[in-house]
Amino acid sequence: MSSDRTRDLERWVPRLIAVWRRARRRPGGPDDRLTPPELREVAAGVRRLSLGLTRERELAGARYMDDPALLGAYLLFYWPVSYAQAREALGELRRPRSVLDLGSGPGPLAFAALDAGAAEATCADRSKAALALARELATEAEEALAIREWDPQRTAALPDGTYDVVTLGHVLNELFPGAEGIERRAALCERALGQVKPGGSLLMLEPALRDTSRDLLAVRDRLVEHGFSVRAPCLFRGPCPALTKPGDWCHAERLWRMPRLVEDLARAASLHKEALKMSYLAVAPKGDPVPALPLGRLFRIVSEPLEGKGRARYVGCGPEGRGGLALQEKHRSDANAAFFSLRRGDVIRIGETEERGDGQALTERSEVTVIAPAGVAVPKLEQ
Numbered sequence: 001m002s003s004d005r006t007r008d009l010e011r012w013v014p015r016l017i018a019v020w021r022r023a024r025r026r027p028g029g030p031d032d033r034l035t036p037p038e039l040r041e042v043a044a045g046v047r048r049l050s051l052g053l054t055r056e057r058e059l060a061g062a063r064y065m066d067d068p069a070l071l072g073a074y075l076l077f078y079w080p081v082s083y084a085q086a087r088e089a090l091g092e093l094r095r096p097r098s099v100l101d102l103g104s105g106p107g108p109l110a111f112a113a114l115d116a117g118a119a120e121a122t123c124a125d126r127s128k129a130a131l132a133l134a135r136e137l138a139t140e141a142e143e144a145l146a147i148r149e150w151d152p153q154r155t156a157a158l159p160d161g162t163y164d165v166v167t168l169g170h171v172l173n174e175l176f177p178g179a180e181g182i183e184r185r186a187a188l189c190e191r192a193l194g195q196v197k198p199g200g201s202l203l204m205l206e207p208a209l210r211d212t213s214r215d216l217l218a219v220r221d222r223l224v225e226h227g228f229s230v231r232a233p234c235l236f237r238g239p240c241p242a243l244t245k246p247g248d249w250c251h252a253e254r255l256w257r258m259p260r261l262v263e264d265l266a267r268a269a270s271l272h273k274e275a276l277k278m279s280y281l282a283v284a285p286k287g288d289p290v291p292a293l294p295l296g297r298l299f300r301i302v303s304e305p306l307e308g309k310g311r312a313r314y315v316g317c318g319p320e321g322r323g324g325l326a327l328q329e330k331h332r333s334d335a336n337a338a339f340f341s342l343r344r345g346d347v348i349r350i351g352e353t354e355e356r357g358d359g360q361a362l363t364e365r366s367e368v369t370v371i372a373p374a375g376v377a378v379p380k381l382e383q
């Protein structure tokens, strides 16, 4: 994460703590960190949330935001993570003016959009308690924020208006469980896309778990089938090639400097939280022309560096599909040296390759250029 984004996030820490202390009627304490008893209390909530939202998943779709201890844990631990993820994903999109944050909880995505330059944000959720915290945070940060109650499982209507960006942060996986889940989530996305202005996006974030990521890709495929285009991260325009094998999936990972508050809570709750991991998808409204890609053979790196004796290997996904990319150390040259230090999310252009088994082998003549490092928009077609 860039130093600007890191600094913006650091500025939220005292606000989050102040709002939490007021909501929990706690006496004051240090601005930028929790006292040891506070840390123990919040870490217990973080642990319950972590088990319930990622491991056992029994909290997904439950009203955990209405339990003050869990809402507090969400605010102090997951809020900064969602904020950082949203800043990364928004960095690939045109700067929005107006944002609607659906399933906002206490608003990390709405505030990320405001910090990224948006002038107006609306938070919508079914949890009054979470919306109340979003309002408190807005007061604390002296930001204007509109609030709407919204529950797509009760009514199809979305909050009125049109927006440059509509977000769904870690909420799709909590909606419409059961057999028709993917269709109903896709239908919600289509309705939301109907309220996105030309040039704008529907931005979805989901946890970087296999099942929630595959479900997001399945929603993607429904939208693509219905004529929508993906702005990011996919370079492949057709049905997602990761869905053809049951074990495959796709997620993003970014380096970040986590705030000390998050680090302290992760340690106290015995959780590992090093890299920022998420699945994300930005979709353009119907009829919006999606700019042509730069010329050449492009791939996004969609894996970490894979083990391989004497060679660098990754999974790449680009306009020609998804598959392995490998280069033997003995074929290293000035032209291909960049291949040895790629990160998940980087978009590269490669020259000639040789077909091998499940993918492509690069040679000493294969030129490799990083045309967009992870988190940066792919440039438009070069003239």
Ligand SMILES: C[S@@+](CC[C@H](N)C(=O)[O-])C[C@H]1O[C@@H](n2cnc3c(N)ncnc32)[C@H](O)[C@@H]1O
Residues within 6 Å of the ligand: 061, 065, 078, 079, 082, 102, 103, 104, 105, 106, 107, 108, 109, 124, 125, 126, 127, 130, 150, 151, 152, 153, 168, 169, 170, 171, 174, 175, 205
């Ligand atoms: C994991 S939290 C995500 C909060 C925030 N968007 C983020 O990314 O950190 C999921 C949110 O979805 C909301 N949610 C779950 N089911 C909902 C429903 N049926 N209607 C409206 N909101 C719902 C919850 O209240 C909660 O705020």
